[in-house]
Amino acid sequence: MSSAPQDPARPSDNVSPTTPAPDAPATEKVTSPEAAPKEGVERGDARASDTTHTDNLPQRGLPTETVDSPMVADTQALRTRQGMWGTGSGDTSGYGGMVRHVEMPTNSERPYGGWFDAVADRMEALVPGFSAGRTIVDRDEITFFVRPEKIIELARALRDDAELRFEMCPSVSGVHYPFSEGEELHVVYHLLSVTHNRRIRVELALPEGADGHPHCPSLVSVYPHVDWHERETWDMFGVIFDGHPALTRILMPDDWEGHPQRKDYPLGGVDVEYKGAVVPPPSERRSYS
Amino acid sequence: MSSHDMNHETVQNGEDQHMDSTGATAVDAVNAGMSAPSDGEVDRVYLAQGGDWDEIVAAQGERGDETIVVNMGPQHPSTHGVLRLILEMDGETVTSLRPGIGFLHTGIEKNMEFRTWTQGVTFLTRADYVAPIFNEVAYCLAVEKLLGVTEDIPERANILRVLMMELNRISSHLVAIGTGGMEIGALTVMTIGFREREMILDFFEAVTGLRMNHAYIRPGGVANDLPEGGLDHLRRVISWLEKHLPEYGIFCNENPIFKGRMHVAHLDLTQCFALGVTGPVLRATGFPHDLRKSQPYCGYETYDFEVKTWDTSDAYGRFRVREAEMWESLKIVKQCAERLEKTTGQPVMVEDPKIKWPAQLTVGPDGQGNSHEHIKHIMGESMEALIHHFKIVTEGFRVPAGQVYQAIESPKGELACHLVSDGGTRPYRAHLRDPGFHHLQAAPMMCEGSMMSDVVVAVASLDPVLGGVDR
Numbered sequence: 001m002s003s004a005p006q007d008p009a010r011p012s013d014n015v016s017p018t019t020p021a022p023d024a025p026a027t028e029k030v031t032s033p034e035a036a037p038k039e040g041v042e043r044g045d046a047r048a049s050d051t052t053h054t055d056n057l058p059q060r061g062l063p064t065e066t067v068d069s070p071m072v073a074d075t076q077a078l079r080t081r082q083g084m085w086g087t088g089s090g091d092t093s094g095y096g097g098m099v100r101h102v103e104m105p106t107n108s109e110r111p112y113g114g115w116f117d118a119v120a121d122r123m124e125a126l127v128p129g130f131s132a133g134r135t136i137v138d139r140d141e142i143t144f145f146v147r148p149e150k151i152i153e154l155a156r157a158l159r160d161d162a163e164l165r166f167e168m169c170p171s172v173s174g175v176h177y178p179f180s181e182g183e184e185l186h187v188v189y190h191l192l193s194v195t196h197n198r199r200i201r202v203e204l205a206l207p208e209g210a211d212g213h214p215h216c217p218s219l220v221s222v223y224p225h226v227d228w229h230e231r232e233t234w235d236m237f238g239v240i241f242d243g244h245p246a247l248t249r250i251l252m253p254d255d256w257e258g259h260p261q262r263k264d265y266p267l268g269g270v271d272v273e274y275k276g277a278v279v280p281p282p283s284e285r286r287s288y289s
Numbered sequence: 290m291s292s293h294d295m296n297h298e299t300v301q302n303g304e305d306q307h308m309d310s311t312g313a314t315a316v317d318a319v320n321a322g323m324s325a326p327s328d329g330e331v332d333r334v335y336l337a338q339g340g341d342w343d344e345i346v347a348a349q350g351e352r353g354d355e356t357i358v359v360n361m362g363p364q365h366p367s368t369h370g371v372l373r374l375i376l377e378m379d380g381e382t383v384t385s386l387r388p389g390i391g392f393l394h395t396g397i398e399k400n401m402e403f404r405t406w407t408q409g410v411t412f413l414t415r416a417d418y419v420a421p422i423f424n425e426v427a428y429c430l431a432v433e434k435l436l437g438v439t440e441d442i443p444e445r446a447n448i449l450r451v452l453m454m455e456l457n458r459i460s461s462h463l464v465a466i467g468t469g470g471m472e473i474g475a476l477t478v479m480t481i482g483f484r485e486r487e488m489i490l491d492f493f494e495a496v497t498g499l500r501m502n503h504a505y506i507r508p509g510g511v512a513n514d515l516p517e518g519g520l521d522h523l524r525r526v527i528s529w530l531e532k533h534l535p536e537y538g539i540f541c542n543e544n545p546i547f548k549g550r551m552h553v554a555h556l557d558l559t560q561c562f563a564l565g566v567t568g569p570v571l572r573a574t575g576f577p578h579d580l581r582k583s584q585p586y587c588g589y590e591t592y593d594f595e596v597k598t599w600d601t602s603d604a605y606g607r608f609r610v611r612e613a614e615m616w617e618s619l620k621i622v623k624q625c626a627e628r629l630e631k632t633t634g635q636p637v638m639v640e641d642p643k644i645k646w647p648a649q650l651t652v653g654p655d656g657q658g659n660s661h662e663h664i665k666h667i668m669g670e671s672m673e674a675l676i677h678h679f680k681i682v683t684e685g686f687r688v689p690a691g692q693v694y695q696a697i698e699s700p701k702g703e704l705a706c707h708l709v710s711d712g713g714t715r716p717y718r719a720h721l722r723d724p725g726f727h728h729l730q731a732a733p734m735m736c737e738g739s740m741m742s743d744v745v746v747a748v749a750s751l752d753p754v755l756g757g758v759d760r
Contacts, residue, residue: 105691139434190694192703226565249391261718267396
């Protein structure tokens with residue numbers, strides 16, 4: 001599953017010369033003195049979070065204490081499929097007994113390849129234990145699953161450290177996986193480093209919880225421009241971003257009920273009738289599983 | 290600025306709207322010291338419908354209120370669609386601006402989850418309808434990355450994609466410059482802008498069948514090749530643009546009124562990075578960031594063009610960047626024309642029959658449709674071909690499970706598509722990162738403290754298209 005970038009001509013292949021060899025074991029790097037952050041030297045110009053000026057940033061609703069979140073499994077189960085057809089009509093294909101388990105790409109082993117290892121090492125050195133247990137290298141892109149209680153510290157390091165320097169978070173999207181038990185709602189941050197010309201993805205896997213509204217920390221204090229993106233994720237998926245300055249609906253009306261892009265929210269639509277023939281709305285037509 | 294417990298009034302145009310909780314944005318955090326919208330009670334509402342300004346001014350003068358809340362939009366000609374701006378005014382000075390969006394939310398992303406991967410193009414093209422080709426390309430590149438066929442896209446398909454994108458970049462910039470000029474009184478810029486855009490849309494219509502909402506770029510390639518005489522048509526468009534593009538510079542570049550109005554809406558490099566702003570707004574600060582150069586796609590690394598910048602960090606700089614970019618796009622279009630001539634007859638869709646659309650379109654006496662040869666083949670010659678056609682068209686193809694993020698440089702900045710597949714025949718989740726949505730967050734920082742008339746210039750310089758903003 002893990003296909004790392006191989007082509008050295010790729011502009012994003014930018015391995016820092018100070019990074020340890022990519023084939024060294026990950027655990028060793030974390031504890032080795034070379035990789036441990038030293039004040040003012042190894043850390044580049046990353047600022048410790050306690051020295052950051054926060055007096056002009058929103059404080060309302062910040063979580064008072066952090067509880068260790070559970071690790072996620074190596075593989076995310078998507079769903080179990082039966083037969084060839086989904087909803088809409090009986091399966092007359094003759095394959096009705098076929099059962100398939102569909103999974104997302106699984107946790108990748110070191111080395112990740114290219115500059116991915118350098119970035120992963122640096123993240124681990126600056127924010128030990130940030131990982132929620134799954135890192136996926138797939139289709140030349142890397143996804144870090146992060147513990148929600150570490151996300152602000154990690155984002156600050158990603159933004160400020162000279163070797164990471166992810167200045168922008170161009171996009172945030174939510175994804176609803178109702179069949180992935182214990183991680184029903186995902187929040188995906190796509191980060192861009194203009195300096196190093198790299199992109200990474202930071203993902204939070206959140207359990208839906210009793211009321212269907214999982215909490216996670218807002219990144220507005222680190223990336224002011226994720227404001228609207230987090231509002232959209234709240235609006236469409238019902239994820240509550242603690243510490244967001246004004247977490248209100250943005251695309252739907254203020255008094256709307258429900259979160260439309262969840263999988264259990266119906267698409268709606270009416271029958272189309274033409275000369276006596278009736279075509280059901282798209283969500284009720286036959287689908288292929 | 291008065292204290293926040295001062296009486297508040299609201300001036301509204303159009304229908305009655307309640308004050309919603311658009312509230313303080315992150316920009317406040319950066320822009321601390323500016324006054325935020327207060328929680329004061331609104332005790333008087335004026336409804337401005339034209340011709341009644343004297344009464345409002347008289348009534349307001351008697352009361353002597355200091356803070357007035359103005360609802361600009363959602364029905365307002367200078368908001369580029371249904372954008373609502375909530376302004377707190379101290380006289381003519383904007384003390385607070387909050388954009389309210391969502392009036393054009395059509396659920397494109399949700400709808401795509403119920404259609405095949407190919408049908409998704411039909412929805413996405415309607416997002417940013419001024420630059421539809423870019424929505425299609427971002428989505429199709431993401432699908433191709435998920436399929437792992439990025440390297441298999443035929444050369445001619447990539448040339449056609451680049452050609453359509455660059456022509457679309459010119460037409461999008463023409464709308465940005467034209468409507469932006471119209472809003473400050475430079476009406477001729479608008480009329481000539483739409484004249485040139487019409488030439489480009491005519492070419493689009495000849496190639497795709499439609500002036501907009503093309504659904505021309507498909508996963509695996511493009512819907513069909515250039516029509517008969519397409520290259521000659523393209524050369525006519527090129528010579529027309531070469532003749533008429535200089536007019537914008539002659540009209541505007543040194544026009545004192547134009548410059549006087551446009552040196553506003555300042556946003557420097559630091560502010561751009563704090564707000565994640567990309568595209569012409571970022572390049573107008575002198576920073577040459579362009580995804581076509583830094584993370585090339587569709588073979589952009591093989592074309593000769595420059596990233597144009599300006600150094601004034603204001604609306605005038607953005608105008609000059611857009612003007613220069615149109616010339617660079619025209620340069621690319623000319624290179625495309627040469628390459629298209631050399632690759633005549635080559636395929637425009639990936640070879641894999643499990644992915645590619647079974648038939649190319651042709652123009653018949655009743656309009657564009659499936660070619661007669663194809664209909665004859667599936668209806669009269671091959672049962673297997675008919676089954677295959679039926680399967681690909683109704684069921685579609687399957688895409689292996691996983692997720693990708695594909696960003697391209699649209700005329701407005703970084704346009705990206707985040708796609709998740711669960712291995713099925715439909716997108717499990719499709720998210721469009723529209724630059725207009727992102728950039729409207731910068732409007733308060735550009736406008737607060739300036740005049741109300743400059744708000745119009747500032748919003749126009751961001752060039753948001755509400756179809757993309759609200760999706």
